Amino acid sequence: MACILDKAVEGARKTHIMYGCNLSYRQFQAYLGLLTESGLISLRRESDVEILVTTDEGRVFLKDYKNLKGHLAT
Numbered sequence: 001m002a003c004i005l006d007k008a009v010e011g012a013r014k015t016h017i018m019y020g021c022n023l024s025y026r027q028f029q030a031y032l033g034l035l036t037e038s039g040l041i042s043l044r045r046e047s048d049v050e051i052l053v054t055t056d057e058g059r060v061f062l063k064d065y066k067n068l069k070g071h072l073a074t
Contacts, residue, residue: 002066003020004035005061009054013050040058
């Protein structure tokens with residue numbers, strides 16, 4: 001889920017995120033549902049294209065996740 005949030009920080013298409021995070025369509029849909037329900041990612045339309053964008057709350061989550069991951073790696 002962190003990979004999805006990271007790829008969507010600047011806004012990205014679903015397929016770009018799926019390939020970038022090496023996820024199947026089924027996996028992606030499951031994670032997207034959780035992230036959307038949690039308010040960590042939002043969907044916007046730009047000229048008939050759906051763009052996923054990490055919300056402010058999602059950015060905070062991602063920052064905390066990276067910080068925790070850094071502490072566990074040492």
